[in-house]
Amino acid sequence: xxxxxxxxxxxxxxxxxxxxxxxxxxxxxxxxxxxxxxxxxxxxxxxxxxxxxxxxxxxxxxxxxxxxxxxxxxxxxxxxxxxxxxxxxxxxxxxxxxxxxxxxxxxxxxxxxxxxxxxxxxxxxxxxxxxxxxxxxxxxxxxxxxxxxxxxxxxxxxxxxxxxxxxxxxxxxxxxxxxxxxxxxxxxxxxxxxxxxxxxxxxxxxxxxxxxxxxxxxxxxxxxxxxxxxxxxxxxxxxxxxxxxxxxxxxxxxxxxxxxxxxxxxxxxxxxxxxxxxxxxxxxxxxxxxxxxxxxxxxxxxxxxxxxxxxxxxxxxxxxxxxxxxxxxxxxxxxxxxxxxxxxxxxxxx
Numbered sequence: 001x002x003x004x005x006x007x008x009x010x011x012x013x014x015x016x017x018x019x020x021x022x023x024x025x026x027x028x029x030x031x032x033x034x035x036x037x038x039x040x041x042x043x044x045x046x047x048x049x050x051x052x053x054x055x056x057x058x059x060x061x062x063x064x065x066x067x068x069x070x071x072x073x074x075x076x077x078x079x080x081x082x083x084x085x086x087x088x089x090x091x092x093x094x095x096x097x098x099x100x101x102x103x104x105x106x107x108x109x110x111x112x113x114x115x116x117x118x119x120x121x122x123x124x125x126x127x128x129x130x131x132x133x134x135x136x137x138x139x140x141x142x143x144x145x146x147x148x149x150x151x152x153x154x155x156x157x158x159x160x161x162x163x164x165x166x167x168x169x170x171x172x173x174x175x176x177x178x179x180x181x182x183x184x185x186x187x188x189x190x191x192x193x194x195x196x197x198x199x200x201x202x203x204x205x206x207x208x209x210x211x212x213x214x215x216x217x218x219x220x221x222x223x224x225x226x227x228x229x230x231x232x233x234x235x236x237x238x239x240x241x242x243x244x245x246x247x248x249x250x251x252x253x254x255x256x257x258x259x260x261x262x263x264x265x266x267x268x269x270x271x272x273x274x275x276x277x278x279x280x281x282x283x284x285x286x287x288x289x290x291x292x293x294x295x296x297x298x299x300x301x302x303x304x305x306x307x308x309x310x311x312x313x314x315x316x317x318x319x320x321x322x323x324x325x326x327x328x329x330x331x332x333x334x335x336x337x338x339x340x341x342x343x344x345x346x347x348x349x350x
Contacts, residue, residue, distance in 0.1 A: 004028050008134025009327050010078035014055040017328035026080075029130070029138040031093035034113065036100060036141045041153030042321075043132035044084035044344040045334045046161050046189065047270065052081065052127055075127065082132035083109040083125045084344075086156035089144060096141045105144040106160045107132065108302040110295070113140035133324060135347060145306050155316035158342035159309055160302075162189035165269050165294070166197050166245075167308075168301045172292040173243050173267040177202025180240070182259060185247035185272060186225065187213040187340045194245045195220045196314045206241065208232075208248075209340075216340045220317070233258050243267070250274035257283045267292040317341030323348050 007024040031037040051057055052075065085107040089100050109125040125131045125139065147156060169190075175181055181198045185191040186207030198205045199221030207214075207222040214225035226235060232255050239261040246256060246266065250273025257280070260266065266289060283289070308314045319339035322330040324347050334343045 006135035007324075008080055009324060011053055011081050012078050014053060014075075016053075017331060019053055020327055020331075021078075022325055022327075026134060028136050031091050031096070031138050033094040034096060034140055035093040035138045036089045036096060036105075036144050037091040037093075038085065038087040038105060038107070038132075038137050038139065038144060039090045040082075040085055040087040040132045040135060040137055040347045042086050042157035042344050042346050043082040043324075044157045044161065044189075044342045045327075045330050046083055047272065048083055048124065048127065048161070049081045050331055050335060079127070080130035080132075080134045080137070081126040082134070082137075082345075083107075083127070084157050084159070084161040084342075085109075085125070085132035085137060086147075086153045086160075087132070087137070087347075090136075092141070100141065100144075100146075103144075103146045104148075106147050106156055106306070107137075107139055108143040108145060108164065108297065109161045110164070110297040110302075111140065111143055113142060132347075133327065133345065135349065145302060147306060148310055151309075151316060154321050154344045154346055155318055156309070157344050158189075158316045158318050159193075159305065159314075162342060163193040163197065163314065164297055164302050164305050165190045166193035167305050168297045169194060169245050169267045169269055169292070169294050170197055170201065171298050171301055171304075172294050173245065173265040173290075175201055175203050175243055179242040180204045180206070181243045181245060182206045182208070182236075182241045182256070183222075183245045183247075184208045184228075184256070185270065186217050186222065188247060188272075188337070189342045190247050190270060191245075192217065192220060192317050192341050193314075194247075195222050196317075197308070198245070200308060200313045203243075206236070213340050228252075232256070239264075246270070248273045249277055251277075253277040254280070257287070257289065260287065260289055262287045263289070265290045265292065267294055269294040319343055321346050 187209040207217040246268040247270035249271030
């Protein structure tokens with residue numbers, strides 16, 4: 001492999017795992033002004049990766065939708081996916097201090113700077129611009145956050161996307177130590193992160209997950225874990241929680257509003273059980289509820305996450321790791337939803 005080439009996995013179009021193609025002749029990117037070049041150590045699997053490949057974000061049916069990315073804009077192929085990245089800065093572009101070379105970093109995936117994207121911000125790392133499923137990746141220097149930690153690259157790669165999404169949900173919903181928080185999908189990457197981060201804020205947390213996964217969620221600090229098929233209103237009673245952090249949506253959504261106290265807050269950043277729900281508007285306005293749709297990170301969210309990692313306030317939850325070449329198997333395991341936490345790809349240089 002020459003100095004101007006690298007290996008990686010490219011998404012060639014919408015479809016099944018066959019749309020993910022391993023290549024060892026990809027052009028190695030250069031750090032443009034304001035950017036850094038990162039040698040990737042590990043990159044985790046996310047719902048965004050799978051949903052984008054399957055065109056799940058499209059407003060219509062089929063794999064040829066023009067709005068089949070999370071931003072609602074056309075996706076350019078081939079694309080190197082991978083939003084969750086830990087690695088080392090090996091080169092810098094103009095206007096970036098050379099002292100940053102050698103820094104260990106994690107990448108903030110919700111980008112407000114992306115050279116050459118030719119679109120209005122924000123962009124998402126690994127969707128609108130190439131991400132971390134490759135040997136090297138570039139990103140605006142402000143989005144590569146120095147991290148000082150004894151954790152491995154695989155462990156650190158479990159944090160950026162899921163944990164920043166969870167921290168953003170809690171920030172938008174204004175979660176404090178006075179709150180009782182219900183987290184749906186508590187065994188997934190974002191859900192398990194939300195449990196940990198809400199506990200770190202001092203909140204009382206109730207998780208929803210399968211009964212088999214309940215002990216692991218309790219180990220993260222949840223005061224209680226309810227089965228996802230439970231009658232929530234009968235179990236908890238109406239008006240039992242201050243905040244709902246929802247990652248599931250789908251047919252089980254309406255009772256969540258019954259659980260909220262008057263003045264309660266509902267924040268969502270996922271709809272794995274289905275994007276369409278039935279909303280009784282009377283519950284929304286008569287209870288003075290606040291709704292928050294959360295994708296783009298609020299200022300300061302990622303910095304707060306880095307601090308929590310470095311101080312040990314939260315811990316990584318890695319369910320499994322795979323070599324990058326085995327991305328198809330990793331995504332298959334991810335979609336099976338038998339795990340708790342994150343599935344991470346190790347970027348090996350054999």
